[in-house]
Amino acid sequence: MTLIVRRLATFAIFGLVWALAVHFGNVSPNILPQITDVALATVELLGRDTFYIAVATTVRDAAIGLAIASVLGVSAGVxxxxxxxxxxxxRLLIDFGRSFPQIxxxxxxLLILGASSQMKVTLIAIGCFFPILLQSIYGARKMNSTLQDTVRAFRLPWRMRFFRVLLPSASPFILTGFRIAVVVSILVSVAVEITSPVTGIGRELAEARDFYETDIAIAYAIYAGILGVLVNAAVDQLERRIVRWHLSDKEA
Amino acid sequence: MARRIGKHWWIYEIVQFATYFWLPVVLVALWWFISSDSQSFFMPPLSEIVQTLLNDIGNGELLEAAAFSMRNVGTGLSAAIVLGVSFGLLIGYNSVLRSAVWPLIAFLRAIPGVAIIPIVLVAFGVGPGPQIFVIALGCVWPILLNTIDGVRGIQSSITDTARAYRLPRALFIRQVLLPAATPQIMAGIRISLAVSLTIMVVSEFSAGNQGLGVYISSGVQSFAPSQVWAGTVFIGLIGYLTNVAFVLIERRILAWYFEIPRRTATKITSIAGAENERA
Known part of the structure; x- marks a missing residue:
């Protein structure tokens, strides 16, 4: 009980500092709007069609890019x-690629594909490719030697070796990569939308900002954060379901 | 390894060396030859890109832009390290504080750094100050969270010992908490390094009049594709080199940590493994 009180108190203090700073600091609403305005803006957005279209577009493009990156990253990585x-x-190529700021x-x-969803999806796929690739490599490398020797002794054909042995044994690591990539997909999507004229949360945010509707812009940033939390929770559920055998193995 | 092969050990060395380098060399060569008679306006020949790159490095334009960008990255990242580590030590060690602020931190860090960029840049204008601010804001979370994790991971026997000897607080923080959390802190900084480069690029793409991002986007506006490619290649090189430099620094700072025998190091089985886990 006291924990809940303490937690609520931190949020209250945060809000209070914000409110007082804006109120007594004479901060222009262009720089930092009052917290109540931001709260109203988050509610107001829920009544706008453009909000739902923007969220749907961002999620759709992120999902397509993520799917492409997963197929390529897992097969290449394993x-x-x-x-x-x-x-x-x-190794050198991968080290170069992962340290490259893909955005x-x-x-x-933009030059080759123009300001299109295709361009956004391509960039998302590139951004998500590397975390999945690295974790898949790591997972496949970690396969234990008994398993490896067994596979060799039975002369398993490569297709069976890939789908029945390598992929399942690497799957906990692959899912870790996937979890990182999910967050990356939303980030890259928002970043592309902010810097180029393609629809999505980032575009709405940047446009609101250009019209000096800072409260709406902050509301969009908050929704982008909530979106990240939601997809992360979804991956959590997925992970628990897929690698249940792995977790129970560990406990035993 | 090489010794066992005998007097022809150098052949072995060359083969070893070649296995690392042949693929990048082949790919760059392919790029060079395939693009050499490229008619596409947007995909100039590699020779032209290299020429632009060398030309703009020579006349100082690229180096000046890189110096501006990397100074912002360095300052922003340093600020994030100072703030993240000090608050992380405080929050990580004080369990009452930690349980109270945790949901707020989880909420704030979920807001993507790139989404803050337009808000800050329109409010404070362009220039090094706002750029550094957004970089620091985006980079502080991974460092803060990792520091908290690192402090929480300290064995209670260590903190109990420190308490039993009544170590002065400053000494305790500097000699016990900080070193024990350093492996995790370095992992956080490595994540933040990637974040800082991304935020730098995005913020310079969306506004600004100086820096690497501006060099590239002005290439788009003036329809100079070879400038766009040259700038992108250059950012890639910088990203790679900063990461290499980081790994070298990390190995030096954490030499004691990597030397711990495998069985006692709980989380990390090898250096390569550690890097992968972090990625």
Whole structure:
């Protein structure tokens, strides 16, 4: 009980500091609107059609990009992880790719594909590819040697080896990569929308900001955060369902 | 390893070296030859891109832009490290405070840093100040959360010992809490490094008159694709080099940590593994 009181108190203090700072600091609403205005804006957005369209577009494009990245990242990652020679040969490329701020590719794809959903999806896929790839490599590399020897002794055909052995044994790691990628997909999506004229949450936010509707812009930023929390929770559920065998294995 | 092969060990070394480098070399060569007679306006030949790159490095334009951007990244990241680590130590060690502020932190850090960019830039205008502010704001969360985790992971026997010896608080923080949390803090900083580059690029794309992002986007506006490509390649090189530099610094700071025998190190089985877990 006291815990709930304490937690509510921190939120109250946060809100109070905000309210008092704006009120007594004479902060222009352009810079930081009053917290009550932001609260009203979050409610107001729920009545706008453009809000739902923006959220749906962002989620759809993020999901498509994520799906493409998952297929490519898992298949490439498991293959690389299972073959040490391939792992060595691709290491420099992968290190380069993962340390690249992928959003910097935006202008190139803007030139080639134009300001389109395609361009956004491509960038999301590139951004999500690397976390999934790295975790898949890691998962496939971690396969225990008994399993490896068994696979070799039975001369399993590669297709069976991939789908029945490598993929399941790497799946807990792959899901970790997927979890990172889900958050990345929303981030890249919002970043692309902010910097280029394609529809989505980020676009609505940037446009609200251009019209000096800062409260609406902050409300959109909050919804972007809530979206991130929701997809993360969804992945949590998924993870629990898919790798239940792995978790129960650990407990035993 | 090389010794065992005998007097031809150098052949082995060359082969080892080649296995790492052949693929990137082949791909760049392919890019070079395939693009050499490219008619597409948006995909200029690699030779042209390299020429623009060398030209703009030579006349200082790119280096100046990079210096501006990286100074912002460095300042913003440093501010995030100072704030994240000090608040992280405080929140991580004080369990009452931690349980109270945790939901607020979880809520605030969920708001993506890139979404804050337009709000801050329109409010405070463009220039180094607002840029540094958004970078610091985006980078503080991974460091804060990792520091809290790191402090929470300290074995109670260690803190009990410190208490039994009545270590002065400053000494306790500097000699016990901070070193024990450093592996986690470094993991947080590594995440923030990637975040800082992303925020730098996005904020310079959306507004600004200086920096690497501006160099690239002005290439878009003036229809100079080779400038766009050159800037992008250059950002890639900077990203790669900063990451390499970070790993070297981390190895030095955490030398004691990586030397801990495998069985006693609970979380990390190898250096390569550690890097992957963090990614």
């Amino acid at each position: 293959a690389i992880g299972a073959m040490p020679a391939l792992e060595r040969s691709t 910097a590719l935006l202008p190139i794809f």
